[in-house]
Amino acid sequence: MRRKDVGVYIHVPFCERVCPYCDFAVVARRVIDPAEEARLVTALQTELRARAPAYAGRSLATIYFGGGTPSLLRPASIAGLIEAVRGQWNPDGEPLEITLELNPSTVERERLPAFRDAGVDRLSIGVQSFDDESLHRLGRAHRVDEAHRTLEAARSAGFTNLSLDLIFGVPSQDLAGVRKDVREALAYRPEHVSAYGLTVEEGTPYATAVARGQLQPADDETGAAMMEAVSADLGAGGLERYEISSYARPGYQARHNRRYWRREPVLGIGVGAHSSESPGSGTPFGARRANERQLAAWLARIEGGGGAGPPQFEALSEPEARSEAGFLGLRTQPGLNRRRFEAEFGLLPEVCWPALQELREAGLLEEADGAWRLTQRGWLLSDTVFERLV
Amino acid sequence: MDASKIRNFCIIAHIDHGKSTLADRLLDATGTLGAREKRDQFLDKMELEQERGITIKAQTARMTYRAKDGEDYILNLIDTPGHVDFSYEVSRALQACEGAVLVVDASQGIEAQTLANAYMAIEADLEILPIVNKIDLPAADPEGAAQQVEDVIGLDAADVLPVSAKEGTGVDELLERIVANVPPPRGDAEAPLRALIFDAWFDSYVGVAALVRVVDGEVKKGDRVKLRAQGSEHDVQDLHVIDPHPRRVKRLGAGEVGVVICGIKSLDELKIGDTIVPAAPPLPDALPGFREVKPMVFSGLYPVEAEDYHSLKAALEKLRLNDSSFQYEPETSAALGFGFRCGFLGFLHCEIIQERLEREYDLDLITTAPTVRYRVEKKDGETIEIETPAALPDVMEIATINEPTILATIHVPQEYVGAVIALCQERRGNQRDMAVHGGRVQIRYELPLAEVVADFHDRIKSVTRGFGSYDYDLIGYTPAALVKLDILVNGDPVDALSLIVHRDKAHTRGADLARKLKEFIPRQMFEVAIQAAIGAKVVARTTVKALRKNVTAKCYGGDISRKRKLLEKQKAGKRRMKRVGSVEIPQEAFLAALKLGDDS
Ligand SMILES: Nc1nc2c(ncn2[C@@H]2O[C@H](COP(=O)(O)OP(=O)(O)OP(=O)(O)O)[C@@H](O)[C@H]2O)c(=O)[nH]1
Ligand SMILES: [Mg+2]
Numbered sequence: 001m002r003r004k005d006v007g008v009y010i011h012v013p014f015c016e017r018v019c020p021y022c023d024f025a026v027v028a029r030r031v032i033d034p035a036e037e038a039r040l041v042t043a044l045q046t047e048l049r050a051r052a053p054a055y056a057g058r059s060l061a062t063i064y065f066g067g068g069t070p071s072l073l074r075p076a077s078i079a080g081l082i083e084a085v086r087g088q089w090n091p092d093g094e095p096l097e098i099t100l101e102l103n104p105s106t107v108e109r110e111r112l113p114a115f116r117d118a119g120v121d122r123l124s125i126g127v128q129s130f131d132d133e134s135l136h137r138l139g140r141a142h143r144v145d146e147a148h149r150t151l152e153a154a155r156s157a158g159f160t161n162l163s164l165d166l167i168f169g170v171p172s173q174d175l176a177g178v179r180k181d182v183r184e185a186l187a188y189r190p191e192h193v194s195a196y197g198l199t200v201e202e203g204t205p206y207a208t209a210v211a212r213g214q215l216q217p218a219d220d221e222t223g224a225a226m227m228e229a230v231s232a233d234l235g236a237g238g239l240e241r242y243e244i245s246s247y248a249r250p251g252y253q254a255r256h257n258r259r260y261w262r263r264e265p266v267l268g269i270g271v272g273a274h275s276s277e278s279p280g281s282g283t284p285f286g287a288r289r290a291n292e293r294q295l296a297a298w299l300a301r302i303e304g305g306g307g308a309g310p311p312q313f314e315a316l317s318e319p320e321a322r323s324e325a326g327f328l329g330l331r332t333q334p335g336l337n338r339r340r341f342e343a344e345f346g347l348l349p350e351v352c353w354p355a356l357q358e359l360r361e362a363g364l365l366e367e368a369d370g371a372w373r374l375t376q377r378g379w380l381l382s383d384t385v386f387e388r389l390v
Numbered sequence: 391m392d393a394s395k396i397r398n399f400c401i402i403a404h405i406d407h408g409k410s411t412l413a414d415r416l417l418d419a420t421g422t423l424g425a426r427e428k429r430d431q432f433l434d435k436m437e438l439e440q441e442r443g444i445t446i447k448a449q450t451a452r453m454t455y456r457a458k459d460g461e462d463y464i465l466n467l468i469d470t471p472g473h474v475d476f477s478y479e480v481s482r483a484l485q486a487c488e489g490a491v492l493v494v495d496a497s498q499g500i501e502a503q504t505l506a507n508a509y510m511a512i513e514a515d516l517e518i519l520p521i522v523n524k525i526d527l528p529a530a531d532p533e534g535a536a537q538q539v540e541d542v543i544g545l546d547a548a549d550v551l552p553v554s555a556k557e558g559t560g561v562d563e564l565l566e567r568i569v570a571n572v573p574p575p576r577g578d579a580e581a582p583l584r585a586l587i588f589d590a591w592f593d594s595y596v597g598v599a600a601l602v603r604v605v606d607g608e609v610k611k612g613d614r615v616k617l618r619a620q621g622s623e624h625d626v627q628d629l630h631v632i633d634p635h636p637r638r639v640k641r642l643g644a645g646e647v648g649v650v651i652c653g654i655k656s657l658d659e660l661k662i663g664d665t666i667v668p669a670a671p672p673l674p675d676a677l678p679g680f681r682e683v684k685p686m687v688f689s690g691l692y693p694v695e696a697e698d699y700h701s702l703k704a705a706l707e708k709l710r711l712n713d714s715s716f717q718y719e720p721e722t723s724a725a726l727g728f729g730f731r732c733g734f735l736g737f738l739h740c741e742i743i744q745e746r747l748e749r750e751y752d753l754d755l756i757t758t759a760p761t762v763r764y765r766v767e768k769k770d771g772e773t774i775e776i777e778t779p780a781a782l783p784d785v786m787e788i789a790t791i792n793e794p795t796i797l798a799t800i801h802v803p804q805e806y807v808g809a810v811i812a813l814c815q816e817r818r819g820n821q822r823d824m825a826v827h828g829g830r831v832q833i834r835y836e837l838p839l840a841e842v843v844a845d846f847h848d849r850i851k852s853v854t855r856g857f858g859s860y861d862y863d864l865i866g867y868t869p870a871a872l873v874k875l876d877i878l879v880n881g882d883p884v885d886a887l888s889l890i891v892h893r894d895k896a897h898t899r900g901a902d903l904a905r906k907l908k909e910f911i912p913r914q915m916f917e918v919a920i921q922a923a924i925g926a927k928v929v930a931r932t933t934v935k936a937l938r939k940n941v942t943a944k945c946y947g948g949d950i951s952r953k954r955k956l957l958e959k960q961k962a963g964k965r966r967m968k969r970v971g972s973v974e975i976p977q978e979a980f981l982a983a984l985k986l987g988d989d990s
């Protein structure tokens with residue numbers, strides 16, 4: 001039996017600018033007006049109070065500030081929010097993981113010690129690349145030297161759990177460039193790296209540019225070679241791949257992120273935040289809720305007292321829950337545990353999906369130690385595998 | 391009705407020479423159409439006809455005309471299609487008429503169908519009224535066209551009436567000539583009823599409507615009648631004339647054209663060409679009917695979604711009620727599932743039926759490459775006819791394959807003769823002869839039907855910048871070095887793509903097909919080898935490389951539901967793919983490969 005715990009995700013919608021590949025709920029703000037910040041923090045706390053009862057009786061495992069750029073908030077605001085969350089649930093015995101997403105910028109750098117004092121113990125730094133050309137292509141606000149300074153400052157501020165975000169497959173970037181990025185990242189001995197292949201999400205300026213032929217993302221072959229190189233180089237640097245895009249030193253896997261792949265409950269508050277609930281009465285296979293993606297609409301509802309009911313609700317059906325268990329489990333290195341799947345759904349994965357055998361024969365899956373896992377090639381073709389599980 | 395005041399005529403011409411537009415003017419001039427219902431090519435009633443600007447189905451309209459002699463005449467006009475695929479419509483219309491207005495486009499001159507239709511009318515003993523149309527066009531050469539009429543068809547150039555169907559010039563004179571020159575019907579009003587059924591259609595309210603020409607006697611509502619060949623008896627429930635909308639009448643007399651409704655529920659129970667006679671003896675002789683039309687082009691029709699099979703079947707049944715000239719029977723393909731083998735009069739006919747199915751019945755279809763009917767002589771002495779490559783016996787059993795051969799008559803201005811000859815040679819043609827009339831040349835070629843079904847007409851048009859035209863007659867079967875070309879993906883044959891081709895063309899054809907497929911088959915988990923083979927011999931080969939990367943980088947929070955829905959959508963897309971062995975082939979690949987014939 002798993003522990004009954006909860007993770008809390010807090011979405012801060014502000015960004016200095018909106019990146020052209022981004023499809024998150026964000027609002028561009030160069031400087032945040034203190035009154036607007038106070039209003040946001042109050043609204044987040046209001047929503048927290050309204051939603052926490054649905055997760056009553058659980059212990060608190062993780063807090064994650066994502067965005068947007070949550071580090072644009074003043075440390076006092078972060079501290080206040082952490083306190084509010086802690087006030088709702090008991091700690092679960094293990095040290096709480098409190099992550100803050102951070103961009104390399106002067107303002108944020110200066111706030112690092114204060115964030116640490118506020119209780120943040122893990123930073124997820126949006127480095128993306130150690131190449132100015134790539135940063136420019138990605139439309140990022142920062143330059144490489146700022147990334148270096150931020151990483152150094154993070155260490156000096158005493159952060160012992162750093163995660164770096166890297167993006168590969170950026171137009172203009174070649175394999176050597178990607179490997180150089182990984183080398184530079186490893187120089188900081190990060191505890192965790194998230195390395196994402198650039199995906200062109202529909203409706204983003206990037207998608208438009210690609211459709212117009214102005215941008216050419218890395219082709220299939222190059223993208224594959226990059227992913228393999230990233231995986232090998234990070235592995236050699238001591239970071240083990242434990243999910244499609246996630247690498248960690250032993251003991252430093254992202255506990256909050258892992259909750260999603262393990263389908264453990266997460267309360268998400270703020271604009272566009274998603275929450276997941278464990279099976280309950282009326283929702284035998286769990287449920288999802290989502291907030292509105294417009295800041296004004298979300299604020300209006302929360303301030304109007306409607307905090308308990310996010311506008312979007314989805315009760316999962318058994319087949320939906322099964323496919324999610326399948327493709328989320330297979331995203332990770334421990335893989336899809338056969339017995340646990342059987343305990344939950346009453347049948348073994350290979351009975352549920354005869355295609356698993358075919359995928360094994362095709363060399364995309366392997367089955368060992370009671371679990372189904374992606375092979376080396378399978379990591380690269382995971383969506384081809386997942387398509388067979390819905 | 392006084393038969394001496396009736397004139398029955400049809401309008402015949404090459405495609406696009408302006409028959410339907412002329413019909414509009416005649417309806418105008420006789421005040422048959424209300425001002426508000428006027429519309430270009432009024433008689434092209436099908437949506438598809440209007441969109442494509444061509445007539446597919448012959449249509450009749452009855453008009454009343456007060457001639458210069460002060461008398462009222464009943465004019466019954468039949469507008470006919472010009473495209474060669476629908477010439478059986480023309481041949482039937484001719485049987486209901488005493489005269490034919492032969493339209494020649496003054497800017498194009500005589501073309502293949504002008505001749506073919508004119509000869510058909512002459513053979514049917516019709517009075518021909520030649521006109522040259524479109525004289526308003528700057529490029530029009532009415533005198534030249536009239537001279538061609540004299541030189542080629544043998545009608546006096548001086549009798550050719552210049553007309554502009556667009557502007558109405560010459561239309562009044564044409565009406566007078568119709569009254570003066572088209573003979574009145576010759577039937578015997580006193581004799582027992584004999585009415586020729588020359589068209590029929592299905593109406594969901596009244597059942598089968600038979601369009602007849604009363605030759606002798608008369609038919610009244612309530613009469614007990616018999617279908618001469620069918621042998622069945624019926625009560626006449628209703629009679630209509632079409633002027634230009636169906637209007638109920640009490641009787642139809644000798645010489646009149648109208649609709650007979652007698653409670654028949656299915657077109658199978660009534661044969662076009664049959665004679666309606668009184669049920670009571672003595673039984674009059676049947677009128678000469680029509681030669682049965684035989685499909686020339688065959689193709690498999692498959693629903694894109696397997697679950698649409700029954701809808702397709704129902705749609706074919708219904709369509710056939712209104713077009714008995716196409717045939718169908720169930721067929722199964724390993725690659726495409728359950729479908730139907732259909733026979734058509736020509737490629738345009740095939741296209742039209744397909745489009746009507748998709749449009750009027752909201753079906754998505756895959757059509758396999760059109761083939762013709764081959765005659766296979768086997769070594770054991772047996773001869774079989776096959777209409778699908780799948781039916782071809784093993785090479786070892788075949789003595790000879792004979793293919794249908796046509797005699798194509800091509801009309802073209804002199805400067806394009808070279809291009810046309812090159813095209814015919816490329817299509818394995820043998821030149822029969824060549825004749826020059828004025829600036830135009832008539833070339834006759836013997837060609838395999840298979841080489842012309844798909845795109846020959848378009849190719850003629852394109853190599854002659856629109857000035858060439860062609861018509862054909864089936865002349866027999868000729869032995870040819872034909873082979874079955876199979877397409878294989880990872881070793882499994884894709885039966886729907888098999889073709890019967892000439893040995894000399896198998897290689898290029900196979901390579902083209904393989905290349906086209908490669909374009910459309912998405913990369914899969916494994917490499918996909920695409921081969922074109924004759925028996926065990928591979929003549930072309932290409933590969934679709936294995937998919938290397940297909941990853942969603944991030945999957946947190948809100949991504950999860952979105953990802954699941956995306957996967958479901960992709961899976962639904964996959965379901966539309968056909969699986970051959972372990973290879974998934976999208977519909978588009980079939981469509982593209984099957985279309986290849988059009989532009990090769
Ligand atoms: N300028 C000009 N154009 C004409 C004249 N008569 C017909 N057309 C045009 O020629 C084209 C073909 O006319 P249709 O009346 O549809 O020809 P059709 O002979 O009925 O064609 P099919 O039924 O398909 O064989 C149309 O675009 C007409 O507008 C004319 O007298 N002058
Ligand atoms: Mg017409």
